Amino acid sequence: MAGYLVRRLLESALAVWGVVTIVFFVTRVLGDPAALLLPIGASAEQIEALRDNLGLNQPLFVQYLQFLGQVVQGDFGTSFQHGRPALEVVMERMPATALLAGSAMVLGILIGAVAGAIAALKRGSLAELVVMAIALLGQATPVFWLGIMLILYFGVNLGWLPTGGYGTFAHLVLPAITLAVFVSASIARLLRSSMLDILREDYIRTARAKGLMPHTVFVWHIARNALIPVTTMTAILAGELLGGSVVTETVFSWPGVGRLILQAIQAKDFPVIQAGVFVVASLFVLINFVVDLLYGVLDPRIRAER
């Protein structure tokens, strides 16, 4: 287990370094920060002066090393919009994003797990049909449109919930449900098919044949094994939620990192874009790391392999 832990830790560190490198090359090589920063119609001399000022006339490799050095110190530069360190601006918005993504994840996994288990255990029933139809629709519905529809119905027409904003529990309800629908649809479909596979296994027949109580078979033989693919899916969904936060937070005027990044893109505030993408990607790497450890706990075969 210790070797596995160290290996995964090194891989995670490598991934974060990769993220920093991608962020650097995309912003410095694909785009010209100096041209992006200045208003349209700036003269060639102005652009040249700014290039000098930002250190963009130095060799790319030197720039890259400088960038790495700054990132290690948590220095992404000063936000043009806010006039404060970019990382500080991003970290302030982190709790809002974590609250929304976290509650959506918990809610979505609970609903998806129950629905998926019902669909697998009650095979061929009306319940299975209904669950799978809803899950299929839930997966096909773009999150931002579902959000707009919920705002239209519960916010505008019924007036039960606020149409956007942040601060109270009522503000959290609609965005969390919107994202939870997407999460639970994926979990329900995956859990159903993995449970159906497990139900066909010989060890389930053995467990039943030796007279174990149905709920013992369910908890120790079916649920435990079915959780393994769900754990992997959770990590993938976390990436979708973090990436999708840009869209959801915009729909619900939720003051999180996603909305901040979009505003930074519109204002060409590159330090904030870089810091925001870095923080979100690092969080994603951390989640993947934790999920992999969980995976090792759930599935003894993985521990044995390494």
Place this chain on the structure above:
Amino acid sequence: MRQFFSELSRSKAGLAGFILLVLFVALAVLAPWLGLEDPTRGSLRARMTAPTWDGFWPGAHPLGTDEVGRDILSRIVHGSRTTLAVAGAAVVAGGIVGTFLGILAGYAGGLTDRILMRLVDIQLAIPLMMLALLVVAALGPSIQNVIMVLALTSWIRYARIIRGQVLSLREREFVQSARAIGASGWRIMLRHILPNVMTPALVVATLELARIIVMDAALSFLGLGVQPPNPSWGRMLADGRVYISTAWWSVTFPGLAIMLTVLGVNLFGDWLRDYFDPKTRSAR
């Protein structure tokens, strides 16, 4: 081909998906000849007209009009052209690059394989939407850039799956014998391995099409996709959102179009995957 359709007609979900997909492509292709209003020209007198269902004649708006009086039905149908062109091009570009690199990694093995797969891992560390935003922010939004960004988020899926296939194909007799008679690596990859990975590539492409349509709509919704005056579904949602309390139709129908299209692609893609995978097929 006949066997394909007879199998398809036996699966209700697969058939429904196929029909939705065909309908979507047909509408996109035939859009200019359907007698719809100009999707880019508004009429100030017809601003924010609610949907009317009492007949379909020139000047009627079955799905209503938007804030400058443009016909929403026409904009949705014409928007499907943009969606189809952008998503189709991205799927093809991502598919070609991903399949090629997957074959290369699987067949060459060694250092090439390790570098390519490490690249995949590193790219996967950034949530795809964040990567797309970062690149669009650096390059600026345009049709070419959006296609490139979408393809960039897509190639890794092909590369991973194709590589796995190639690892087992590489040891098969027809590849071994081609190598024995002195065929070059390129020739083996293109003539012997490529035809055998087309099927899994096609399945990935179908499933990727659904994901890319949603992502394209999301980018347009954020104002970072295809730029006006081209009608796009995501943009229509973003524009209609401002008038949500007075014109429910302007946000309802474009989203419904996205949902039905994605549903169709997903249903057909799921069926296609099972059709080509005997293991899951026998289990049903």
